[in-house]
Amino acid sequence: MHHLRDILLLLFVFGGLRDVLCAPSQVPLSVADVAEATKPRKLHGRFLHLTDVHPDPHYREGMSEKSACHRKKPKKKPRSGPFGYTYGDCDSPLLLTNYTLDHLEKKWADEVDFVIWTGDSARHDNDRKLPRTLKEIYALNRAMAKRMEEIFTSRGIPVIPSIGNNDVWPHNIMMPGPNDVTSEFSSIWKSFVPFHSYQVFQRGAYYSVEVIPDQLAVISLNTMYLFDSNSAVGGCEAKDPEDPGNLQLDWMEVQLQSFRSRGMQVWISGHVPPSARNFHSECHLRYVELSLRYQDTVLGHLFGHMNVDHFFFLDARTLESDGSMDGGSAHTSGKHKDLYATLLKDFDHLYKTEKDLDYDGIAVVNVAPSVVPSPYLPSFRIISYNITGSRYVPGLLGDSDTGSGDNHQHYLGDFMDRERLCQGSSSFNESWRCRLNSPWHSSPHSPSRTNRLFTPLGYAQYYIPNLTGTEEHPPKWKLEYLTFAPQALHPPAAADEFETQKDSFVYPIPLKRLPKKLRDANMTSTKYAPYSLQDLTIPSWTALARSLAKAGKSSKLRRRFRSYMYMGADEEL
Structure with a gap:
């Protein structure tokens, strides 16, 4: 017998409780209510990153992995357990989904300032005998959104979701908007998307939220319009300004310029990581250029989708060669073990070019592991950031630390031979490489480069190391590791x-x-602190990458890094 909440969620998914679980109608506020609502929230200096929950209402205990844990009780173990199938190819049972959300409500809802939720809130389409339907996808997303409202939004905690490639049907395919998807999600996420963003969201399902008004924002991208598996879009070609990917990146440019002019800092989030083999090549080029153009404003990049714990770099030097050095380049269709080798190769490049490394041309992408135990173990991250340091105002000639000019100015052409590449009949001639010529904004004193107000300090990653359990004695969420000393x-x-x-x-x-x-x-x-990073700035991440490159194949550091990537699964080197 499932939990009562599991039964309610299951009924809701199939339409039985839609009206019962709808948000209550608004009632007039008293003066006291208004005064309470306008009081500044107490900041904790932490936020939650949650991704790839993949709840599956058809999951059954004791079934075979080959059936997606839907049927066929195998004669021999392993079989699907009540809380999931470890290191397999099955989605999250509702018992695990609700247990995770209940845990976050009990342990973390009063400890975080906002929530970045990077998509895939429906099951995979991995069972031919039980194909997904659009109705089920929307119902699962609506049920997840309702629970996130109860846990966080009701407490005044902003939740910033993103659309995943399995939140649409068919998966990976999303037509240019406005369309039924943008319309439906504008309803599902009405508690999360600011009213002033409604029109833009209806067009493209992307938006921004000021999680600390006038100080800190999150830009939530719709990576479906940048994803190279989405054949319904054109891939950000420079000759097609109306391509939905170009329209989104045009909007992102305006957002970053606006936030920078107001002296704000920004996180960029989305589902599919911005790697050369995940994004259309021209979309990737524009994304990297924008990220580096506003390096003094962008704190970092948070994504999901890959289900593998790792980080990689957006490097200006890749723009000349279309991403031959790109740490996120192991495509999702490849084996996960390929990603480990790709990362080490790219880190080695950083190590060998240590003397010439220019931080102005680097940004860091963090890819969080998933809640769904496919193919590894359920996880979430608590990220800590500085709420007591001095504020950096981009563009000023001096700041409180230096009192002198510290702003560096670069252009895309500083990192590539534009004259050689953009002449004649070269294929680059039609590329954004030959059209982007805006000045870049970077500073060694910006929060992405040094520890000050809003700088990311580190994260703690929690996981369920053993899914064995019962409803009466569920498995335990435990600390896997943290980046702090x-x-x-x-x-x-x-x-x-x-x-x-x-x-x-x-x-x-x-x-x-x-x-x-x-x-x-x-x-x-301690074993919980394998890296002892001072913070999560660009110099700290590049230092870790160099250490991994320099370390031997069987070194303790590499073994730990690989173990965290695959959560102890038997991945070949």
């Missing part, structure tokens, strides 16, 4: 002498959410 989890030792420092210290991860070993302020080394 252990001592960064506690106030500095000097704070004991200055109580004001101690009182003002913002814990990057609440101590009660850490294993007992990490609650000890004297802990200096």
Whole structure:
């Protein structure tokens, strides 16, 4: 017997409880209500990144992986368990979906400032005998959105979702908007998409949210219009300004310019990571150029889809060769083990060119693992960021740290031989490479490069290491690893002498959410802290990449990195 909530969700998916679970109608607010609503929210300096839940209402316990865990009880194990099929090809049972959301509500809803939710909230189309329907896809997304509203939006916590390639039908294919998809999701996500973004969302299902008004925003992209598996779009060709990918990137450019002019910082999020083999080549080119043009405004890039824990770089040097060096280039149709080798190869390139490395031409993409245990284990991330440092205002001649000019200015042409590539009948001649000539904005003192207000400091990744459990005794969510040094989890030792420092210290991860070993302020080394990064700035990520490249094949660092990528699965090197 499933949980009562599982039964309710199952009924809802098939249309039985749509009216019952709809949001209540609005009622007039009192003066006290208005005053409470306009009070600034207390910031915790943390946010949640959740991706690829893939709830499956047809999942059944004790079934075979070959049937997508829908039927055919095999004579021998392994069989589908109540909370999922580990290291397999089955989607999330509703028991796991609701257990995850219940856990987030109980443990984290009062500890985060906003939620980045990067798509795929419907099951895969991996069962020919039980094909997906558009009605089911929308119903699953609506049920997930309703629960996210209950957990977060009701508390005043912004939720920023993105459309995944399995949130449309057929999967991977989305026609230019406005269309039925943009219309339906404008209804499903009405609690998440700001009213002023409604018209743009109806056209393309992308939008932005100011998660801290006038200070910090999130741009949620519709990567379906950039994804090279979407044959319904043109691929951002320069000769087609009305292509939906170009229209989206035009909009993104305006958004970044606007936020920069207001002295704001921005996270960019979406489902499919912006790699050379995931994006159409011209879409990838424009995305990289925009990201680097506004490097002093963009804090980072957060994506899902791959179900593999990793990071890679957007590097200006790839623009000349159409992405021959691109850490996210192992396509989803390939084996996951190919990604590990690709990343090391690209990190090695950074290591060998250490002396010539120009941080102005680099950005970092973080790809989070999924909730669905396919092919690995359920996961989510809590990302910590600086809420006490000095503010950086892009474009000023000086700032509080330097008092002097620190803004660097580059152009796309600084990183490629534009004159050679863009002459004659070269294929590059029709490319955006030969048309983009706006100045780039970068600074070593921007939050993406040095620790100050809104700089990402680190993350803690939680997972379920063993899905074995029952409804009465469910499996446990545990800390898998964190990027911080252990001592960064506690106030500095000097704070004991200055109580004001101690009182003002913002814990990057609440101590009660850490294993007992990490609650000890004297802990200096632990298996939970394999990297001990000072922060998540571009220099910190490139330093880690170089260390991985320099390390030997069987080094402890590489073994740990690979183990976290595949969560202990038996992946060949």
